[in-house]
Amino acid sequence: MDGMHQSDLDWYVARHPHSTLARLTRHGREYTNALSANPSDSDPGGTAIMTGGNPKTTGVYYDVEYSHTVDEAGAACTPGRKATGGDVIYDSPDDALASVPDLISTSTSTFPSFDENGSVFANGADTNPAAIMKLTFDPKTSLDPATFPVDPATCRPITPWDYLGDNTLFQVAHAAGLRTAWSDKHAVYASFNGPGSDGRSIDDLFAPEIDSQAVMPDGVPYPQDDDWAHIDAATKQYDGYKVQAVLNEIAGRDHSGATEVGTPAIFGMNFQTVSVAQKIRSTPTTLIKKADGSYTTSAPQAGGYAWVDGELVPGPVLSSALDYVDAQLGRMVSGIHRAGLTGSTTIIVTAKHGQSPQDPNKLVTIKDGPIVSAINAAWAQTHPGNPSLIVAGTDDDLWQSYLSDTSQAAADFVKTYLWDHTAQGLDVNKQPVTVQHSGLAEIWAGADAAAFFGTPVDDGHHPDVFGKVQEGVVYAGPTKLAEHGGMNPGDRHVLMLVAGPHIAAHVESAPVETTQVAPTVLSLLGLDPRELTAVQKEGTQVLPGIAGAARGR
Known part of the structure; x- marks a missing residue:
């Protein structure tokens, strides 16, 4: 239920x-x-x-996630080449x-x-x-195998059961x-x-x-x-x-x-x-x-x-x-x-x-897209050759980001930005509210994120940056009263x-x-x-x- x-x-x-x-x-x-x-x-x-x-x-890790160990669905592939990373979307688009x-x-x-x-x-x-x-x-x-992520070792789609x-x-x-x-x-x-x-x-x-x-x-x-x-x-x-x-x-x-x-x-x-x-x-x-x-x-x-x-x-x-x-x-x-x-x-x-x-009364809805765009823009100022640091992530009532640069320095950059950022949201009555720390209560980045989940740093599946929201925060438009995916008691x-x-x-x-x-x-x-x-x-x-x-x- x-x-x-x-x-x-x-x-x-x-x-x-x-x-x-x-x-x-x-x-x-x-x-x-x-x-x-x-x-x-x-x-x-x-x-x-x-x-x-x-x-x-x-x-x-999520219904719609990302893995550094796969290639994107439909991507050109040479067997045995190193994975380029790709979305893992086992959901209704696979019908x-x-x-x-x-x-x-x-x-x-x-x-x-x-x-x-x-x-x-x-x-x-x-x-x-x-x-x-x-x-x-x-x-x-x-199901449509053309929508599945690709195994870089074989260049074959990975079925949901084999993932x-x-x-x-x-x-x-x-x-x-x-x-x-x-x-x-x-x-x-x-x-x-x-x-x-x-x-x-x-x-x-x-x-x-x-x-x-x-x-x-x-x-x-x-x-x-x-x-x-x-x-x-x-x-x-x-x-x-x-x-x-x-x-x-x-x-x-x-x-x-x-x-x-x-x-x-x-x-x-x-x-x-x-x-x-x-x-x-x-x-x-x-x-x-x-x-x-x-x-x-x-x-x-x-x-x-x-x-x-x-x-x-x-x-x-x-x-x-x-x-x-x-x-x-x-x-x-x-x-x-x-x-x-x-x-x-x-x-x-x-x-x-x-x-x-x-x-x-604890609900605060925040649109996460502007936050992601701002992080990528800030990163691009000093990394013009890599303008998109956050390449994937689904944020319901948690934060998770997958990065194009998997170094600890890049993960720390995202963590610092999120923690220092003041987000704008709406309360349950759709009135504007200001929320500190992008709406987050705690953030794990890089090696700390891997340790949180109990996986090796180079596991490739876990989010590079993972965040627990302040209770009540939902990254969505104001149509929802609640969400799931996070780690608060509710x-x-x-x-x-x-x-x-x-x-x-x-x-x-x-x-x-x-x-x-x-x-x-x-x-x-x-x-x-x-x-x-x-x-x-x-x-x-x-x-x-x-x-x-x-x-x-």
Whole structure:
């Protein structure tokens, strides 16, 4: 349940004692001090759950990142030549149909296709969105290898699964002859298949593209003319397809429900509804079917959190989102019971990341582009032959820069500029504010950045300059209430529940990390967690209190 904090769970259970989440907390093991990966972006967050590894071993630092060890996608290449560096963008641009016409606008605006490989909707026109259940992932046709970074040793594109530095729980289970399945928001999360898998260790991957145009059940685009991740009513509809996939798998069929294949040993999905509700300032929560069979949406309401009687609580959109995910989780639990699988199924509920800030009064949005341009201009004054020092970086609620000059002196130059710079931003009411240190609280540069992540200085994957923001700072326009990717408590303090046979009810307050999910899953399946390379390299442990449940299997 992306975005969901432990504090959200506490609030919801206290007010909904008969909810599915409340029942799981009473009958399962609740870890109240669970932390996501750092950085807490979706890709490193999800990869941590699936591998047991942090970025230092997985090599995954962000959804959109850069590496000094690769060449740019489509670049001319001579095998064996030293890498020139390039963007590593494993995201919706990698879809085989990454650009299809907007179904409303007559302009040149486009979206990636809901059906990323074009096998379901002709020309990407998803006028019957429920047909997306027929979508199948094909590692040879669902993605466009021309968008992948290039391996300078071979001059071949690097697939998302081969970019990983660690194997995954799906690989270990698949190699043991167990069936695996997963549902997520981008086809490029085929990376969870793991290196050397040929993209085939997840037997049933269902990943409709969340960045595609949101279309109501009758085939009419939402009037907001946006993607599934910017209208919370649409996000619920979108998550609903993945819920149906899980329900079909519980019943022993593939995600489409068409073929009897047996219930997978590992399966699950990623909810986006809570995350969207936390970030969007105003959005409708509900899709409404009218008497004539067409659809409309409820009136927009406030997203994020609000202060009520001195208490910071979920606002109307977020409260509705929590109700939704709890109800869908309840459907899954009921499906497990109907299928007679309660005595053999463990349920793990966690999140890839949180969201920060939770308190809207702390929000300061800052555009990072002018800061990057100013740093490059200052550098060019004394280095006219290298006018672009910062060549890449994605700044949500953290700062990360990749440099054309990887010397310590260059990294220190960026650090000093950022620390001495006074940035202009907007508060939650879109009023101007001035922020010291470019909005940062701490900066690591060069060797210090490598040491922060625990990697060699010449690793090539980690950011050359990395910064923790002052709580509330988001490098974006004023449309957002929060973001993820950073390292403040709101970014990383997520829920963690484990419930199943032989797991005694307990509240565990000792610190745990989401990396511990992967070895825990393998242990519960009777497989050796040490088959995970991240467990070998990082010593990642099974979650406390689960070893006995694995023995009682």
